[in-house]
Amino acid sequence: MPLEFAHQHNGQFPDVGPWRHPEARPLQLSAPLGLETLPGQRFTKVKRKAFDLNLMVVGESGLGKTTFMNTLFNSNLKEEIPVKKIHSSQTVEITPSYYELVEDGVLLNLCVVDTPGFGDELNRERNLAPIIEYIDRQYEEYMAAERHPGFRKTIPDTRIHAVLYFLAPTGHGLKELDVRALKNLSEKANVIPLIAKGDTMTAEEKVAFKSLLLRDLEEYQIRTFPSSYPDEVDDAEELLKHIPFSVIGSDSFALVGNMKVRARSYRWGIVEVENPEHSDFVHLRELLLATCLHDLVECTHGTHYHAFRAKALRSRGRPTSILKCDDSYESQIMDARQRNRQEMERKEEEIRQKFIEKVQEKETALREREEQLNAKKAEMVAELEQYKVLLEKEQRELDELIANSRSNTLSKSTSKLNKAK
Known part of the structure; x- marks a missing residue:
């Protein structure tokens, strides 16, 4: 078979194994053929x-x-x-x-x-x-x-x-x-x-x-x-x-x-x-x-x-070893396929379990990290509140000092005016 033909028809004509025919296409009869007499002939x-x-x-x-x-x-x-x-x-x-x-x-x-x-x-x-x-x-x-x-x-x-x-x-x-x-x-x-x-x-x-x-x-x-x-x-x-x-x-x-x-x-x-x-x-x-x-x-x-x-x-x-000329070749192939299928299912289940375990581990790590960040946030919020309270206190003290300063300045100015008169 030429290489070009093999590439063009890849997968269309699979090898079904020795002594076997490809899957047949069922047909609908338009008229009886007398097939019902075949068992009687046999x-x-x-x-x-x-x-x-x-x-x-x-x-x-x-x-x-x-x-x-x-x-x-x-x-x-x-x-x-x-x-x-x-x-x-x-x-x-x-x-x-x-x-x-x-x-x-x-x-x-x-x-x-x-x-x-x-x-x-x-x-x-x-x-x-x-x-x-x-x-x-x-x-x-x-x-x-x-x-x-x-x-x-x-x-x-x-x-x-x-x-x-x-x-x-x-x-x-x-x-x-x-x-x-x-x-x-x-x-x-x-x-x-x-x-x-x-x-x-x-x-x-x-x-x-x-x-x-x-x-x-x-x-x-x-x-x-x-x-x-x-x-x-x-x-x-x-x-x-x-x-x-x-x-x-x-x-x-x-x-x-x-x-x-x-x-x-x-x-x-x-x-x-x-x-x-x-x-x-x-x-x-x-x-x-x-x-x-x-x-x-x-x-x-x-x-x-x-x-x-x-x-x-x-x-x-x-x-x-398994030989194609063995009468039990097909059964051995089917058994080998069944074993391979079971092995693949077992490996797939192992991979799935490992993936689930890793996902659970990652979720646990992220949850712990989130709890740490939430605790850090709460701590920083509390510290920010303390700074806010101190700032407000200092602002009040500053306002009082400014008010007192203005009052003293005004009184001195008044007294000087009075003396000048």
Whole structure:
């Protein structure tokens, strides 16, 4: 751009930053264009593609994880043969299983990653290592695909979108080993804590147990989904009341009235899996499938994967300064502007306070000077009055002397005249 042009158009074409457009000018349409059909076009296009949901199931043996997953997706997942089986440890096996679920023309590619053997040993830190390794490996594979020449093609997403962590219904707070496991997992993925076998507790015991768990989660600063991601999740306020979810799983059915429902039968009665008064199963299913499936995927990509990617790039020598190629560049710039604005406001307030203090000091000095001048004026006025009184006294004395002198002179003149005659 020539220097003359830059001077002539200075400020008219500001740089709005990378990947952004200047502010557009709104126009009024004189006739309809059919813009209202655009959401429908997007819906049709999106519906053709399959949706991905990768769940990892973590918990002690005997908590009914497999039965619960069958219940969650209304299928018998146990019959599916795993595509691959990765032996990451001698005690914990990472077992991903892949399924296709179709409902009303919508295809969901479901991956359930089981972790048999977790919690069987006293030291769960060794059990946790292969799980963290598996999650990181999926991030590494996705990052390698992004750097591949075929980057603009669709990348198979094998990243873990949610970790369902099953807690035993003990009625007590979190165990120390559970705290360590949850804290490490929450830094890598979206963690959803579940209370397994919720039918073994009364309603009062569930409320008390949930309160203890929520207190421990807050005390140990364990991030859970969706509570810890308010900016990433929409329309989930009602579901937050039921966290952590108390769930029940069952492969059997029972007749309740005229309806056949999933339930667990006991001598004292029937516990319905999908009855909100008996468990939080329906709320968890709504969270995973009906409300927050997109949010889980986006939060995995925008929060956990980006944190892993940034850490990997920093370890390879990339500087920690703000770069325009960072995906979070705009948010970092906005944060920097906000901090600068707050700093400027703070400095402006300090300058204002200093100016007020100096004005007050000056006013006090002037007031004192004025009082001194008023006192000096009063003193001089009093002294002037004294001089005036003395002057008047001397004037009277002088007038008397003049009068006496004139009288004496007149008398002498008269006497001389008399003698002359």
